[in-house]
Amino acid sequence: MPALPLDEAGKYVAGAYLVFLALVLIYVAIMAAKLARIERELGELADLAEERSSNG
């Protein structure tokens, strides 16, 4: 099969690299949500521990 002209091939190449970028971004977004949850839980536990220590 002959090579595609640049304007035609460019769309496919851009699509492939954008898919890769999108997957990385989705992964980072999911991990950011997980880390936010961990931070929230850690804050709750720290508040509770402080509350306990202040109550004696």
Place this chain on the structure above:
Amino acid sequence: MSLLSLRNLAVATAVLLAGGFALVFFHAPNDADQGFIQKIFYLHVPLATCALGGFVVAAVHAIRHLRTGDAIHDARAYVSIHISIIFGVAVLVTGSIWARASWGKWWVWDEPTLVSFLIVFLLYCTYYPLRFAIEDRDRQARYASVFAITAGAFVPLNFLAVRLAESLVHPRVFATAEGGMTGEMWLAFLTSLAGMALLWVTLVRFELVAKSASARISRLRRALDAEAPAGTRSRVAPSVPSTATTSG
């Protein structure tokens, strides 16, 4: 596994991937046969190499888990498979885009390279239901390790089957009858491969750090729950199984 080294790793990954892609588009010449579309090769092949390599790494961790019984090796095997499956999705999508541009079809069922990779990918997709169908943590880890070793042994077979296959429909850019890649192409390819391998390592370590933090919080929650007066327990430990946060 400090956060500092993870940050350095992430910076190195970003620099290497950006450098690799810059070499792909501004340094490496267009392929004489495929033209500009061959630029997908510098993304697709490193992704596939890292995905398959990751499955083998998972098998090595699984062997270490079965030998030592240390749960950290099981966690590493699990995360290696997890990240390799994500890479596998990218391999299948970028491969399909390349196939559409080169052959005019999104998928070709009589091409051994594509089908064998799909089989390996689907095989590893069964890892999750197999693992989480078992409630007992020790048994879950042992069975998952056995799976990772067995499936990991299948990966080199997949590679050999592809190389031994006579079909030349799938592009063989490393060794074509015309002589293969030029020095500039090799430089771009190896830089992209190194960047992709670093990305794999970074994501694995990132995931392990997050899982470790999550597990520590669960332990802390249980410890505080044990100390709590009866009336306040529900606030510390809601009715979620304690394995839910640490098993995955």
